[in-house]
Amino acid sequence: MNLLERLQGGIFGVATGDALGVPVEFSSRSYLTQNPVKDMMGYMCWNQPPGTWSDDSSLTLCLTESLSNGYDLEDIGKTFVKWYQEGYWGAHHKVFDIGGTTRHTLDRIVKGESAYFSGNIFEEDNGNGSLMRTLPLVYFLKNVDNIEDRYKIIKDISAITHGHFRSIFACFVYVEFGLLLLNGTEKFQAYKEVKAIINSFSKTHEFNTEEVDLFKRVLQNDIIEYRNEEINAGGYVLHSIEASLWCFLTTETYEACVLKAVNLGEDTDTTAAIAGGLAGLHYGFDAIPETWKFQLARYEDIYNLIDRFHESII
Template identity: 25%
Template sequence: MASIACIPSVPSPGNATGLRERARGALLGLAVGDALGAPAENLKPSEIRARWGRITGYVSQNPAGTDDTEYAIFSGLLLARHGSALTPSHVEAAWHEWIADRDEGPFRGAGFSERGTLENLRRGLAAPISAQHRHAWSDGLAMRAAPFGVFAAGRPAEAARLAAVDGSVSHDGEGIYGGQAVAAGVAAAMAGAPTVAVVASALAVVPDDSWTARSLRRAVAVAHRGERAVRSAVVIGGYPWTDLAPEAVALAFGAYAAADGDFRDAVLTAVNMGRDADTTAAVAGALAGATQGISAIPAEWGSAIGPARGSCLPAMAGHHVLDVADLLVPGGGMAAPELAPNMLVREDSPLPDPTAFTLSTNDEPEPSR
């Protein structure tokens, strides 16, 4: 990875064809990472090695995306419907329309933050009160934030703003920051920014003294030493759950930085670190896929990803991440009939200046929580 002492600016997005290839790379990369990481979720590296050695490809018979992919599709379709005019009311209405008000039995395969959000929505609570539950700091927003970076290519601040609007229904505090970091990083990568500028763009949109920023800085500072160092720098030892947004987002960016944006290396690094491996690999895959484009995704990995099965969100069944990617870029494809016209209304907003700060490497380790 390049030196982090001097952060280059985020370039302007390329032409429509280039954006489409990066958009497809970002969302297919997310789904591939999700499917690769799902079997390793909640495992330690030692447990992964005992079962499979080092994971170098799919280890399940029928690889598929989990709730991470289906929620990214959910947010992508919502964004395609409303564009930059997205409001918390739009997001809340979509949660009711596509999830909460459906008679579909148990809410399968979702994390604690999604379950808590649904309980609150079904009790009649509205955003931001609907996000007041015990897991508002989870990585549930981070896992679905990549579409905002795809839509706001080259505009990390706008991507972060939209991610926060989406997250207002389900997350708060560090949970919002994690989603904003992912969205901004993908937005920078969509414009062809180098790895160091992608990381800088993520840090530029979250509070400097937040747990998310501190963890992300630590992960990137040791990324050159490999996955064990990244994991040791940010994992909260002894905590029983693996969905902490500051931890998961830092692991994903650490994997991406360790690989210097290379898709295969970034995703496999995230997978083999364990913890919330489907989410960390999905985020690393989105970042690297946006950086390198869809051609960087191994064909045998990409071809295994079909339309969403609806295993978590039945309303998302049949939607493919590539179709969603096409909806989010100019000239990428036609809107689905059920989506509103004029959905891709863009607003100009200034890019954050990544040269205005440096990535500190002097943070003390976060105490175990």
Template identity: 30%
Template sequence: MTAQEILNVLRAAVVADALGVPVEMKARGTFQLTGMTGHGSWDQPTGSWSDDSSMTLCLLANINEQGSYADLMDKFERYMMTGAYTPTGTTFDVGRTCAHAVRQYAINHIEPLHCGDTAGNANGNGALMRIAPLALVLKNEDNQDNRFAVIHNYTVVTHGHLRAIMGSFIYIELLRDLMMGMSLRQALSHVQEALITFVATHEKFASEAATYQRLFTPRFQQLPATAIRSTGYVVDTLEAAVWIALNHHDLATGILAAANLGSDSDTVATVAASLMAFERPQQSVPTDWWDQTLNHELLDHMMQPFAAKFGEEK
């Protein structure tokens, strides 16, 4: 990807987040988004983005600075406690599991790689929502175990259960394959094959990989919307995002479709936007949507150095 294409990808995720924020937690069918709105569920101004983008900015900053996991947790703490990395200086919509991890680090002084909750009921999408930039970091890493180690560590700082780790791994592997020129359908087939090899040598992940198997079934794309759940559960979020990306080739249309699924609308839209944008990085979000997102100064301050660092000349 060129630097501009990376910016397209990063901006698509922020726009999707901001589109979904006002309708988060609303039931599917009770609203119909057609563009950027404001207030709604969190009573935030039009163009406000949530923890999805704020914690992604923390990750971008940490990568730009070549920071440690402790440095990353320091950024998460500043986000949660002081409103750093937010569009207006106000923190809202912090997920329970992410908040627990930050408190473990900041108050209980737990080592970063042990902060993520390992409980079975802590399998939210709070790692999935922020981890997409790792695909660019790992683009040239050919060893699967090395990629997994990095993905594992950037996940467990907030989400320690094997299922959340597996969700991050599948997601980043898909994004990486899309960067290599595969279609999403091709990437799904490739990742499915790679998982067979992976679980053969990492047996404790075998049952968790099985929870994601619906993604790889031949007729997954043809499932009706009624069969797709858009909750904050990591499996539901990844399924909903992949389903949207399989069925929409136009970025703007796909983002709206994702947000209109309701429930955890901002994160489903964020993940779906990343999948669509990684597959077609030449596409950009509508200019008016980007123009309406808040705090471009902060966004550009984090995004532009990252894009320059990992962008390639064509």
């Protein structure tokens, strides 16, 4: 599978998973167990037509566009603000959903703060708002051999909104895992390798060990071995990294992965976007059901953006 197929798979994988989850966001797992999502739907929670994606995809696409022009943290921040104020890269050119931490931090940029210093750094600011948009970095960092350099870029981009170590570290785990998948590593082998890579990296840095230990279920244990009822699917970044890896590693297809993510309930769109990014990257663009991806809002716009991004990174 070539780079373009994996790139299309990843970005469309985020948007498709997101759109599947939007209508049932905040639904309980017990409700979705009785009424499982099986196909693309519309309206319901946000009263949006089928194929509508949320802030997860909007900010992913904003990051993709900015990176297409090179790495400029201030430009990334300004592009996020353009979405926030104008609905730029909104599914229907408007914002209907935004997290509190993201809103507060983008307000700072609007008022003139640098994107280097805009992010919230407190423990309570560990929603999944930076993890949900971080997939484009897998492709952008594919030729950056030094893990220190990769970590710094991941850290700075997360910290535009989410500057606490926990959010940054979750993005780091996700991107490093994605890089292994992008290189064609079999997914269970990639999971084994990423644990070794991240644990080794952590030992060579003076990270807060209590913070690193919070990732024990992913990095020390085997997330695959946990039962459905042990997986949380709310908006907390630690739960999101666990749930997305669990959905990806316990299924065999893109379709099964994102439906499993949506039907966990709670933050349905974001869990499915994060898991769908990995599944799309791994299984490729053609693995995403056509009836889903062709329903997506602004399909052609996304397709063309991916082409521009691809040209910039090859």
